Amino acid sequence: MGSMSDSPAPLADPHLVFDAAEGRRDLVILGSTGSIGTQAIDLVLRNPGRFRVTALSAAGGRVRLLAEQARQLRVRTVAVADEDKVPALREALREVHGQGEPLPEILAGPDAAAELAGSECHTVLNGITGSIGLAPTLAALKAGRTLALANKESLIVGGPLVKALAAPGQIIPVDSEHAALFQALAAGKRADVRKLVVTASGGPFRGRTRSELADVTREQALAHPTWAMGPVITVNSATLVNKGLEVIEAHLLYDIPFDRIDVVVHPQSYVHSMVEFTDGSTLAQATPPDMCGPIAIGLGWPERVPDAAPAFDWTKASSWEFFPLDTEAFPSVGLARHVGTLGGTAPAVFNAANEECVDAFLAGRLPFNGIMDTVTSVVAEHGTPATGTSLTVADVLEAETWARSRARELSAAATAEAHA
Template sequence: MPDVTTPRTVTLLGSTGSIGTQAIDVVGAHPGRFRVEALSAGGSDVGLLARQAATVGARAVAIADPERVGALRDALVAALGPDAPRVEVLAGPGAATDLAGRGSDVVLNGITGSVGLRPTLAALAGGSTLALANKESLVVGGSLVKAAAAPGQIVPVDSEHSAIAQALRGGARDEVRRLVLTASGGPFRGRSRDDIKKVTADEALAHPTWSMGPVVTVNSASLMNKGLELIEAHLLFDVPVDDIAVVVHPQSVVHSMVEFHDGSTIAQASPPDMRLPIALGLSWPARLDVVSPPCDWTQAASWTFEPLDEATFPAVGLARAAAAASATHPAVYNAANEQGVAAFLAGRIGFLDIVETVERVLGEHDGVAPDAVTLEGVESAEAWARARADEILARS
């Protein structure tokens, strides 16, 4: 059994985002189980970051935007008081990576986007358990991340991959027939491509079951998020992409399933609440007490499952193709999408232009073999993909 008498030390990356704020809720609800040593954020809300530091007693905080250092120091004084012990402040693009590599028991990477790759690698190099909510770093880093990780060092925080990790406790890996990722279907489930040609950003951000940041929410609307999760599952669990199915489950109660060779399927079910996979990421393999309410089995309920409409939502098929094409195609897939989402949220392009641009950029990429991948090579492929996507988007 894990030692629950000594608090686990924790570093939270992306602490002011959706994952980070819920992680702090989990920590606060379980006093004595965790000691938060450090927090990092982009820097857009230094007031919240300072209040978080005061709440958890963090010894260090980091922001990516160096121009916000003065404002952060002022906010820390306001939150902690002028006589409080000094909190170390780091700033710049490498600040989160610095914190990640300091050797906390657990590093929760809740950063959005591929900028989380270097902190992921730093956490693994520092010997920390990596509670991974930043799926992009695994998708982009692929073989680099896998080579850096010791067995069991990465604990998934995405609800789907947390569900699979839990279900895999029910059988040996060589007994697995396939993984089944569930998808809510997003706000445009059941609509045709013609129906969604002119949808707005506000419509795309109106997710029916989950409360998430804007990038992840738009990705969910396009099913791009499910494509990223398919690649992530392939890498995390060493299952071929052809043995990973995606099924639409609008209620978002069954978070994913593992199908075994004998015909059994084990599913993990709970009401949609990210605090549960976050808590498991922090405490794995132990479970914390009373993280979120369970399903109420005294009430009538129906769960439905539908096939994915790949004609309307081709992002999952593109993910399969990217994972099969080369070691850097997934990085290109993600980078082109990030540019497309930013352009869509800014009102410069239409919703369908996002995935169409990803498809075009993927088709132009030559790719690199897994044994030839370097961090610099991955970042170079990403930079090319962003520039090429921007060129295409500018003409949309």
Template sequence: MPRTISLLGSTGSIGTQALDVIARNPESFDVVALAAGGADPALLAQQAAAVRPALVAVAREDAREAVVEALDAHGVKSDVVAGDDAVAQAAGIGADTVLNGVTGSVGLRPTLAALEAGSTLALANKESLVAGGVLVKRAVRREGQIVPVDSEHSALAQALRSGTADEVERLVLTASGGAFRGWTRDMLQGVTPEQALKHPNWDMGPVVTMNSASMVNKALEVIEAHLLFDVPMDRIDVVVHPQSIVHSMVEFIDGSTIAQASPPDMRLPIALGIGWPSRVADAAPGLDWTTAQSWEFHPLDEDAFPAIRVARAAVAESGLHPAVFNAANEECVAAFAAGDLPFLGIVETVRSVVEEYEAPGDITLDAVDEAERWARRAAHAAIHG
């Protein structure tokens, strides 16, 4: 029997690549639900026509009519739900696997819905784990219910198969360096959003690409690794690897380091995420060993890129401070893209907001929501005065 899949964020970068993997393995996967924001009804309808899901969900209520019309034009009779809870409804449909490829902390409720439904969660939405880490871990029903889809965490999950938990010395996440790899802090003065969107290796959405340029994306990944693998923050390192071939490494107590290597193609970790623990044949091309190549590794310049230092401080403060870190960054990235904040102001503003925040005692979903609202207000005030 094929594995049933609920695909969240189907029209985004992760979603479209996931559907490519699924299309080439129709005997292995059956898409029962598609969910998207609603900005591209035509693409969503094309996807639905290809996989014929039982349910199509759109987050924007005002997109419902356009989606229904597009589905009708393709002869698709899927049920359609729309509104704030629609994506979570698709997540909780009871599919064998839910791939959460939504961007931003709005992915938290779908993440919780998938876990509470007992589905395996293939998690590409790191922000939901960062924002609601305690809640997500509390919702897990069985070992291995969350399978990471970020290339770095997928690499760590694979490398961790080489030893037991008490044999792990440290995790080493690799970073491409983003659009400004090798730049000094002085060189980063006055860079533009257009420059920040020119990632040298990966084809990602605009928010993730900008976060990569500031190294906030890597900071979020450090927090995610800490939560996924129960490794203390001070035993998680970051190294710059320009080629993006080695996706991350695990160092064990005997001095051995196990690395996972593959071309920079997200279809491989996506395929592993939806097929876990089995591998999907021919998910992506392998490395070419017939030509000479060099792999470089450089220490991270934390003066130019202090985001990881700020993330470590956030985790040390409380379980809600990472939600503040993430929400403040989303506001700052939007302000940078609009020309209202300089590039270096992104992390500086996030740092000031994180330092100002005072967390309440209890961590609940309402507390996470309030922490994010507070962070957005505080960031907005810091940016606009």
């Protein structure tokens, strides 16, 4: 990769906001019943003069909540990925809407979220979990919408596809770490950036050696010390796979080489990430652990939303600690750098294999250390993938299917060997 001054404009550029608009913004929220979606809706309801939601999508597991959100926001369209949930959703919509009040249009199926992502609006918030968020990400970019991206997997598994479609400044990151980098980068010139520093809480097992991680339980892995998240993301935080994914994401968003992206452990999760400049200055973005701030950046930038998230009480004493990453106990970040450097379908294989291994761990079929051991084996078997602009969605899906199947085979073999 060339120098920063020679390289193309980054996907996420705080100095260049794609299609900036004044007045109230129309939003489409994908994954509305999840953690990001529900917090985004709360932010919208607290700021009716700034935002209006036109459509919502969800997987379909919480149709009552989806119906209540649709009624509260008076959206035009709702979508569910699971077509079997349509009757229950229609019934729930009838129950929550008043007599004679028109019901929103219902879309259903695996392509419904992508259809909404391309619909008329200003900003699409992609809060879907997993690589199934890739199609909606591409649809939003192709339609020219500003993309508030919380679905890191779509960028990681489809990096070249996303970069080929995204205009400079069209993507606003919603991950707390990347929203922090985005804000810190606004303070200086791109050519003056020396490195990005991504912070990690360290998860529940900070300070443990690899041998001490051998017998950790599902309950211990799900007991995150600072963040309340879904089970897969929480386990990813315990293995630090999430930090590896964020390193790849930072590389793709800001066009910074991997050797200039560091990870540092910060247990308090107050500093969400930092940018070091060539003059020796480091700018850190800090708030108490809360996702409302990053969501507000994604939906409102370049404007800030007043009181979007809690601020620090500087009248109270507090200690902020930083530690180097233990790469032996937590090899996930190094493996992520490797697959990110390989490019092509390698990140998709890494992500898909990890999701399967996390499922196996949560079901009691794989030990904690077995997650990364298995993912490493799957990545090694995949080898060096074809790279470049020839990557297609079909390539990504094929690689994911193979990785999931191989991860299941290796997990089952490890379980059988353990019980032999």
